[in-house]
Amino acid sequence: MGLVVQKFGGTSVGSSERIQNVANRVIEEKAAGNDVVVVVSAMGKTTDELVSLSKELNENPSKREMDMLLTTGEQITISLLSLALQAKGHDAVSLTGWQAGMKTEEVHGNARITNIETVRIKQYLKENKIVVVAGFQGITENNEITTLGRGGSDTTAVALAAALEAEKCDIYTDVTGVYTTDPRYVKGARKLNSISYDEMLELANLGAGVLHPRAVEFAKNYEVKLEVRSSLEKERGTIIKEEAEMEDNLLVRGIAFEDNISRVTVIGMEDDIYTLPSIFSLLAKHHINVDIIVQSVTSAKSAVSFSVKTEELQRTLSVLEAQKRNLQYEEVEHENGLSKVSIVGSGMVSNPGVAAKMFEVLQDSKVQVKMVSTSEIKVSTVVVQKDMVKAVEALHETFELTNERVGK
Amino acid sequence: MGLVVQKFGGTSVGSSERIQNVANRVIEEKAAGNDVVVVVSAMGKTTDELVSLSKELNENPSKREMDMLLTTGEQITISLLSLALQAKGHDAVSLTGWQAGMKTEEVHGNARITNIETVRIKQYLKENKIVVVAGFQGITENNEITTLGRGGSDTTAVALAAALEAEKCDIYTDVTGVYTTDPRYVKGARKLNSISYDEMLELANLGAGVLHPRAVEFAKNYEVKLEVRSSLEKERGTIIKEEAEMEDNLLVRGIAFEDNISRVTVIGMEDDIYTLPSIFSLLAKHHINVDIIVQSVTSAKSAVSFSVKTEELQRTLSVLEAQKRNLQYEEVEHENGLSKVSIVGSGMVSNPGVAAKMFEVLQDSKVQVKMVSTSEIKVSTVVVQKDMVKAVEALHETFELTNERVGK
Numbered sequence: 089m090g091l092v093v094q095k096f097g098g099t100s101v102g103s104s105e106r107i108q109n110v111a112n113r114v115i116e117e118k119a120a121g122n123d124v125v126v127v128v129s130a131m132g133k134t135t136d137e138l139v140s141l142s143k144e145l146n147e148n149p150s151k152r153e154m155d156m157l158l159t160t161g162e163q164i165t166i167s168l169l170s171l172a173l174q175a176k177g178h179d180a181v182s183l184t185g186w187q188a189g190m191k192t193e194e195v196h197g198n199a200r201i202t203n204i205e206t207v208r209i210k211q212y213l214k215e216n217k218i219v220v221v222a223g224f225q226g227i228t229e230n231n232e233i234t235t236l237g238r239g240g241s242d243t244t245a246v247a248l249a250a251a252l253e254a255e256k257c258d259i260y261t262d263v264t265g266v267y268t269t270d271p272r273y274v275k276g277a278r279k280l281n282s283i284s285y286d287e288m289l290e291l292a293n294l295g296a297g298v299l300h301p302r303a304v305e306f307a308k309n310y311e312v313k314l315e316v317r318s319s320l321e322k323e324r325g326t327i328i329k330e331e332a333e334m335e336d337n338l339l340v341r342g343i344a345f346e347d348n349i350s351r352v353t354v355i356g357m358e359d360d361i362y363t364l365p366s367i368f369s370l371l372a373k374h375h376i377n378v379d380i381i382v383q384s385v386t387s388a389k390s391a392v393s394f395s396v397k398t399e400e401l402q403r404t405l406s407v408l409e410a411q412k413r414n415l416q417y418e419e420v421e422h423e424n425g426l427s428k429v430s431i432v433g434s435g436m437v438s439n440p441g442v443a444a445k446m447f448e449v450l451q452d453s454k455v456q457v458k459m460v461s462t463s464e465i466k467v468s469t470v471v472v473q474k475d476m477v478k479a480v481e482a483l484h485e486t487f488e489l490t491n492e493r494v495g496k
Numbered sequence: 497m498g499l500v501v502q503k504f505g506g507t508s509v510g511s512s513e514r515i516q517n518v519a520n521r522v523i524e525e526k527a528a529g530n531d532v533v534v535v536v537s538a539m540g541k542t543t544d545e546l547v548s549l550s551k552e553l554n555e556n557p558s559k560r561e562m563d564m565l566l567t568t569g570e571q572i573t574i575s576l577l578s579l580a581l582q583a584k585g586h587d588a589v590s591l592t593g594w595q596a597g598m599k600t601e602e603v604h605g606n607a608r609i610t611n612i613e614t615v616r617i618k619q620y621l622k623e624n625k626i627v628v629v630a631g632f633q634g635i636t637e638n639n640e641i642t643t644l645g646r647g648g649s650d651t652t653a654v655a656l657a658a659a660l661e662a663e664k665c666d667i668y669t670d671v672t673g674v675y676t677t678d679p680r681y682v683k684g685a686r687k688l689n690s691i692s693y694d695e696m697l698e699l700a701n702l703g704a705g706v707l708h709p710r711a712v713e714f715a716k717n718y719e720v721k722l723e724v725r726s727s728l729e730k731e732r733g734t735i736i737k738e739e740a741e742m743e744d745n746l747l748v749r750g751i752a753f754e755d756n757i758s759r760v761t762v763i764g765m766e767d768d769i770y771t772l773p774s775i776f777s778l779l780a781k782h783h784i785n786v787d788i789i790v791q792s793v794t795s796a797k798s799a800v801s802f803s804v805k806t807e808e809l810q811r812t813l814s815v816l817e818a819q820k821r822n823l824q825y826e827e828v829e830h831e832n833g834l835s836k837v838s839i840v841g842s843g844m845v846s847n848p849g850v851a852a853k854m855f856e857v858l859q860d861s862k863v864q865v866k867m868v869s870t871s872e873i874k875v876s877t878v879v880v881q882k883d884m885v886k887a888v889e890a891l892h893e894t895f896e897l898t899n900e901r902v903g904k
Contacts, residue, residue: 104552138572144512146579153582156590157575160568164546167565171554174561182564187639208639231595231616 090255091213092117095127095223095245099262100319101165102132104172110319111172113260114218118178123213125252127223127245128169130161151196155225155235159185162222162241170220180218183208185225186233190244192226198237199226201244204251221248239300246303250310257312259299260319265326266291266298268489269343273477276484282327283341288314290432290466291342304328339442340433340487345480347473348398349379349426351458354408355391356418363415364392367408370415374407376400379428380461380468389418395459395470398424426458427476430468431483443467446483453482498663499621500525503535503631503653507670508727509573510540512580519580521668521727522626526586531621533660535631535653536577538569559604563633563643567593570630570649578628588626591616593633594641598652600634606645607634609652612659629656647708654711658718665720667707668727673734674699674706676897677751681885684892690735691749696722698840698874699750712736747850748841748895753888755881756806757787757834759866762816763799764826771823772800775816778823782815784808787836788869788878797826803867803878806832834866835884838876839891851875854891861890 094117096110110128118124138157142149166182173180189205212219223241226234236243242259249257264279266288271277283291285308292301298316307314307328317325357363364383371378381394396404401422408420436442443460446467450457455478459470471479502525504518518536526532546565550557574590581588597613620627631649634642644651650667657665672687674696679685691699693716700709706724715722715736725733765771772791779786789802804812809830816828844850851868854875858865863886867878879887 104549107553141512141572141576142579145515145576146583148583149579150582153575153578153590156578156592157572160571163568163571164549164565167561168549168553170561170564171550171557174558175554175556182561184564184641187641233592233595 091123091125091252093125093127093245093249093252093254093257094260095241095258096129096260096319097241097262098129098132098135100260101128101169104168106319107165107168107172110169110260111176113319114169114173115176115178117258118218122255125209125213125219125221125248125254126169127221127241127248128162128165129223129241130158131165131168134161134164152232155196155233158235159222159225159233162224166220166222170218173218173220178218179216180220181212182220182222184222185244186227186231188219188221188248190221190226190247192228192234192236194228194230194232194234196232196234199228199234201226201236201247204247206248206251209248209252237302239303242300242303243306246306246310246312246314249312250306254312256315257307258315258317258325259303260317261298262318262320263298263316264318264321264323265316266328266342268341269480269484270345273345274343274481274484276481276489278489280326280341281324282329284331284434285328286465287341287432287434288328290430290463291344299328339435339439340431340483340489341435342432343430343480343483343487343489344432345427345429345476347427347476349395349428349470349473350398350401350404351393351395351423351426351470352401352404352408353391353393353421353423354415354417354419355421356389357392358416363417366415367392368394370407370411371404374403376404376407380459380470382459382461393459395426395428423458425473426470427473428468428470429476429479429483430466431487432466433487434465436466437464445486449482449486450479453478455479455482499531499533499660501533501535501653501657501660501662501665502668503649503666504537504668504727505649505670506537506540506543508668509536509577512576514727515539515573515576515580518577518668518727519584522577522581523584523586526626530663533617533621533627533629533656533662534577535629535649535656536570536573537631537649538566539573539576542569542572560640563604563641566643567630567633567641570632574628574630581626581628586626587624588628589620590628590630592630593652594635594639596627596629596656598629598634598655600636600642600644602636602638602640602642604640604642607636607642609634609644609655612655614656614659617656617660645710647711650708650711651714654714654718654720654722657720658714662720664723665715666723666725666733667711668725669706670726670728671706671724672726672729672731673724674736674750676749677888677892678753681753682751682889682892684889684897686897688734688749689732690737692739692842693736694873695749695840695842696736698838698871699752707736747843747847748839748891748897749843750840751838751888751891751895751897752840753835753837753884755835755884757803757836757878757881758806758809758812759801759803759831759834759878760809760812760816761799761801761829761831762823762825762827763829764797765800766824771825774819774823775800776802778815778819779812782811784812784815788867788876790867790869801867803834803836831866833881834878835881836876836878837884837887837891838874839895840874841895842873844874845872853894857890857894858887861886863887863890 192199600607
C-alpha cells in the first residue's frame with residue numbers, strides 16, 4: 089500500500105469510451121490498496137483544434153494568451169475523468185494546475201516547475217479521494233497561467249510523484265514500453281524490462297518519442313521510479329530506475345534514430361577562435377537547434393560542420409548568409425537527406441571498443457558515416473537517410489538486441 | 497472619458513468572425529477615449545457540447561465537476577477575443593473569473609458573488625490595457641471554481657461595473673433592446689428608450705429573456721446604468737436606470753407572457769393553517785418552483801390553487817400524492833394548457849384602476865382569467881394558452897404601447 093501517480097496522454101483520453109477505460113485502470117490501482125493521483129493531458133485533437141481557432145484570429149499569437157487557451161484542454165479532461173470515476177462509485181476530485189499548487193517560473197509556453205505546494209492534494213488523499221490533476225500547466229507567483237511545453241504532462245506526473253514521494257509513477261501511453269529500437273522499422277525489436285535513467289535520457293533526446301527528456305531528467309534527479317506501459321493492454325511495461333536489471337544488462341541497451349537531418353559546413357574562417365563561438369551563439373539567438381558539431385582543421389582550410397533538422401536548414405542558411413561579413417568565412421556548404429543513428433548503453437563506459445565496433449559494423453554494411461558524436465553512454469552517427477534502417481538492423485543484430493538471440 | 501463595461505453573450509462570440517466583430521465594437525469604445533472591461537460568455541454551442549460529453553460519462557454529474565468543466569468555455573472565449581484585439585494592434589489581456597478576483601459563496605452551479613477584488617483589473621487599466629474577463633464564473637475562499645448559474649455573465653458584467661464604478665454597463669445581445677412586448681408575437685411591439693430597474697426586474701422575472709433578473713437586481717442595488725443593445729446593429733438600445741424617461745412614461749411599460757403553465761388545486765384540506773405552509777415547504781424542498789398562489793375558502797370546502805411550469809407538473813403531483821396522508825386533503829385537481837400574461841409599469845402605483853381595466857379588456861376579448869396575482873407595479877393573469885397572443889395584443893393596444901399610436 090502506497091501512493092501511485094498515473095499519467096494518461098491525449099490519445100488515452102481521446103473519447104468518452106477511452107476515458108471510461110482510463111477510469112477502470114485508475115480504479116484497479118485504487119482497488120489494489122494504493123492512493124492514486126492521476127495526471128491527464130488534453131483529449132486527442134483538442135489542442136490542435138484550439139490552435140487552429142487561434143490562428144483564424146491572430147497569426148502571431150502571444151504566448152500568454154495561448155497558455156490561457158490551451159490549458160482549457162486538460163481542464164476538460166480532469167472534470168470528465170472525475171465524472172467517470174464518480175459514476176463508477178468512486179470518490180474523485182479534479183484539480184487544475186494552479187489548484188494542485190504547481191508553481192512555475194514567469195515564462196509562457198515553456199515554463200519550468202519551481203515548486204509544488206502539495207497541501208491540497210495531501211488533504212484529498214487523506215480523505216481517501218482519487219485526485220485527478222491537469223497536466224502540462226502551472227501558475228506563476230503573479231497568478232499567471234503557464235504551460236510546461238512539449239511533453240509537459242509527463243513532467244507534471246514525475247514532479248508530482250517526486251513531491252508526494254510516490255512509490256512509483258506509471259506513464260500510460262499507446263505503446264507497451266521502451267523498445268531496443270523502433271519496432272515499426274526493425275522486426276527484431278524487443279521490449280526492455282528495465283532501463284536506467286541515463287540511458288532513457290539519451291534515448292529520449294535521440295528521438296525515441298515515448299517519454300519527454302525533461303520528465304526523465306526530473307525522475308533521475310528525484311529518483312522517481314517510472315514505468316512506461318500501455319493504457320490498453322495489461323502487460324507490464326518498462327521500468328526506468330537508477331540501475332537496469334541484470335537480464336537487460338547488455339552493452340548496448342537501445343538504438344535510436346531520426347531522419348530529416350541536414351549537415352551544414354562553414355568553410356574558410358579567418359579566425360576560428362573568434363568565429364566558432366559567434367556562429368553558434370548567432371544560431372542560438374535565432375532558436376535554431378544545432379545537434380552534432382564536428383570541427384576539422386586541415387592544412388588547407390579550417391571548417392566546422394554541424395547538423396540541424398532539415399526543416400530548419402533554410403533559416404540556418406539565411407542567418408549565416410546575413411552575417412557573412414561579420415563572421416568572415418569563405419563559403420557555406422550543406423547536405424540534405426541524412427539521418428542520425430545512435431547506440432545507447434551504460435555498459436559502454438567500461439568498454440572502450442564499442443564505438444570502434446559500431447564503425448566496423450557500418451563499414452561492413454556499406455554505410456558511410458558522415459559525422460560522429462560520442463558521450464559516455466552513447467555514440468551517434470550521421471548517415472545517408474536511405475541507409476538508416478539498414479544501419480539500425482545491422483547494429484541491432486550485432487549488439488545482440490534481437491529477440492531470437494537474447495530471448496526473454 | 498470614463499470606464500465602460502461591455503458584455504457579449506454566447507451568440508455574439510459564436511464564431512471567429514463574430515469574435516472579430518466583437519473586437520471591433522470593443523475597439524470603437526476604446527477609441528472614444530474610454531477604459532474598457534469586456535465580459536464574455538462561452539462560444540455559442542460550447543456549453544451544450546460539454547454538457548453532452550459529460551452525460552456520456554455520468555448521468556447525474558456532480559455540480560463541482562460541472563463547474564470545472566463548463567468554466568473552460570469562457571476561458572476559451574477570453575483568450576480568443578484577446579488574440580483578436582492584439583491582432584488589431586490593441587493591448588488586451590484576458591482574466592479568468594478567479595484571476596479577476598470574482599469571489600463567490602461556497603456553492604456550485606448557482607453561486608452568489610460575495611466580493612470582487614479589483615486590484616489586478618485596475619492595474620491593467622492603469623497600463624491602458626483592454627481587460628477581457630470570463631463571465632459566469634468565480635472562486636470561493638477555498639479556491640474552488642464556481643459558476644453563477646443561468647444568466648451568470650450578465651451578473652458578472654453588472655457586478656464588475658458596480659465594483660469598478662463604471663460609467664455604464666452595455667449588455668450586447670441578439671436583439672436591439674427591451675420591447676413593450678415580444679415582437680415575434682405582436683406586430684406593434686416597440687423598443688423602449690428607457691425603463692426603470694423595477695419594471696425591468698418584473699419583466700425579467702415574467703419571462704422576458706433579454707436580461708437575467710439577478711443582474712437587474714444587482715444593477716438596481718448598486719445603481720449601475722445598464723444598456724441593452726444589439727451586437728450586430730449600431731442603433732442605441734434600451735437604457736435601464738432608476739427612473740425611465742418622460743417620453744416612455746406610460747402607465748404600462750411592457751407586457752410579458754409565458755406559456756406551458758399548469759394549475760394545481762388541492763381541495764378539502766382538514767386544517768388550512770397547518771396544511772398550507774406544509775404544501776409549499778414540501779414543494780420547495782423538492783425544488784419545484786411555485787409561481788402564483790390563490791387561496792379560496794368557500795362555505796363548502798377550502799381549496800388552494802397554484803401555478804407551476806407544465807414540465808414540473810408530474811413531479812408536483814407525485815410529491816403531493818406521496819404525502820397525502822400527512823397533508824390530510826381530499827383530492828388534487830390540475831389543468832394544463834395555460835399561459836401567464838402580465839402587464840408591468842411603475843405608473844400603476846398611483847393608478848389603482850389599471851388591474852380593473854386589464855380584466856375589462858380581457859373580458860371584452862372573451863379571454864377567461866383563471867388566476868390573478870398583483871404587485872405594486874405589475875398584474876399577472878393566468879389564461880388559456882390559445883388565448884395568450886390575443887390577450888397580449890388587446891392589452892398592448894389598450895395601454896397605448898403600439899407603434900402607430902405612441903410614435904417614437
